[in-house]
Amino acid sequence: MAGVRTQDNGDGDPRRAIELLWGVPGAPRRGPKPKLTTADVVQAAVALADADDIEAVTMRRVADHLGVSPMSLYTYVPGRAELLDLMIDHAHGELTAPEPGLGWRAALTAIAEDQWALFHRHPWLLQVTTSRSALGPHSFAKYERELSAVEGIGLDDVEMDAVAGLVTGLVRTTARSSLDNARLVRASGLTDAQWWERAAPVLAGIPAADAAHYPIASRVGQAAGEAHNAAENPAHAFRFGLARVLDGIEALVSERQQ
Structure with missing residues (x-):
């Protein structure tokens, strides 16, 4: 994903995007019954993004995937920006509610x-901006679950929103x-441990990089490296954080309760 430009999806027509997300019918169309549905187009776009990345999602590529002409896609979505909104909401539909009866802490943990x-199923979600996404039903449900987890525990509404943002961030x-x-790892063919096996002897031969010059960094770095068998462990950072x-x-x- 590094080097892939973040995609902005807030420059489309918010009115039409919201109508599509919530199933508001557009103007009546003349002619034969459409061969596809908007859902077909969204699923094809998600499949392309999952297989490659978000830059693979163009109207032409989606049309090719569906076996139709690019122009025919505009029957279902006004453009790529609105399609990204639909894709985000579609992915949010895979999220589930925490089990009933969980305390707020366990509920937020389950949500996270x-x-x-x-x-990890849809890495392309990290390649799109979400601050101006046209909220659809699944995205609203996501936010509702995040807020419901801390409803009534002593936070005001602004703090509840901030908590949701902290966790999702x-x-x-x-x-x-x-x-x-x-x-x-995929690009280099080397695990972190294998990469450090190559790098460590080089560092050891540089006097300025001796542990005596950086005693705390050397001690902590060694302990963390041995614990994670890598320079860093994002899964550990996620759960620790x-x-x-x-x-x-x-x-x-x-x-507040005191």
């Missing part, structure tokens, strides 16, 4: 784990690192 898995950041690491975020929320709530 679900999103972590979603990014952590998941996005660490999932990006995880996917970047996986891409590096999530626990610390939840600790902070718990401390805030406890303080």
